[in-house]
Amino acid sequence: xxxxxxxxxxxxxxxxxxxxxxxxxxxxxxxxxxxxxxxxxxxxxxxxxxxxxxxxxxxxxxxxxxxxxxxxxxxxxxxxxxxxxxxxxxxxxxxxxxxxxxxxxxxxxxxxxxxxxxxxxxxxxxxxxxxxxxxxxxxxxxxxxxxxxxxxxxxxxxxxxxxxxxxxxxxxxxxxxx
Numbered sequence: 001x002x003x004x005x006x007x008x009x010x011x012x013x014x015x016x017x018x019x020x021x022x023x024x025x026x027x028x029x030x031x032x033x034x035x036x037x038x039x040x041x042x043x044x045x046x047x048x049x050x051x052x053x054x055x056x057x058x059x060x061x062x063x064x065x066x067x068x069x070x071x072x073x074x075x076x077x078x079x080x081x082x083x084x085x086x087x088x089x090x091x092x093x094x095x096x097x098x099x100x101x102x103x104x105x106x107x108x109x110x111x112x113x114x115x116x117x118x119x120x121x122x123x124x125x126x127x128x129x130x131x132x133x134x135x136x137x138x139x140x141x142x143x144x145x146x147x148x149x150x151x152x153x154x155x156x157x158x159x160x161x162x163x164x165x166x167x168x169x170x171x172x173x174x175x176x177x178x
Contacts, residue, residue, distance in 0.1 A: 020166070024153075024154060024166060025154040027146055027152060028082055028083075028085065028088065028143070028152040029082075029083060031079075031092070031143035031146075031147055032079045032083035033079070034079070034143070035075050035076070035078045035079030035082065035144070036076060036083070037079075037121065038072075038075045038079075039073065039075030039079060040072075041121050041123065041124035041125075042072040042075075042122035044123075045122065045123060046069055049068050049072065049119055049122055050064060050065055050068035052068075052116070052117055053068040053119065054068075055117075056105050056108070056109055057112075057114075074094075075098075078094055078095045078098070082095070082144070082147065085154075085155060085156020085157050085158050088147055088153065088156065088158055088164075089151050091147070092146075093148055096141065096148050099137065099140075099141035099144060103134060103141075106118055106129045106133060106134050106137065109129045110130070110131070110134070116129055117129075120133065150167055151166070153165055153166050
């Protein structure tokens with residue numbers, strides 16, 4: 001027995017290329033917001049962040065201060081590049097590596113049984129390293145990780161300056177010259 005052809009949303013793709021481009025834009029901006037917030041909240045008290053970094057005990061003492069003073073600016077930079085959509089893949093690669101380092105440091109602290117503030121969001125959201133902070137940070141890293149493989153280029157400088165397109169094409173494909 002033949003089934004009648006159905007009409008409606010179930011017969012076609014749930015989200016078209018334009019919808020995927022919008023989802024990508026939202027993910028890119030979410031990743032940017034996470035990085036900008038994380039960097040900005042540490043800037044008012046870099047000395048406190050330096051103490052957070054030193055408490056992990058993973059860096060040699062001579063690298064603690066330079067790392068603590070550089071990281072917030074690096075986080076801001078990643079966020080700004082993602083927000084602008086400039087060098088999305090490069091920013092996402094750097095962000096993904098940093099998330100992996102941050103998660104590893106938290107897991108290392110948990111394995112050693114030391115109760116320290118994760119330092120993730122400075123004094124704005126103090127939280128002791130725990131399975132919760134690892135899970136939270138893992139989830140917060142997902143938008144950045146996705147940009148590594150699916151760089152969202154809707155409303156991006158990558159598209160405007162270099163003609164870069166979304167991998168899923170569609171309405172956000174290459175610009176055509178008149």
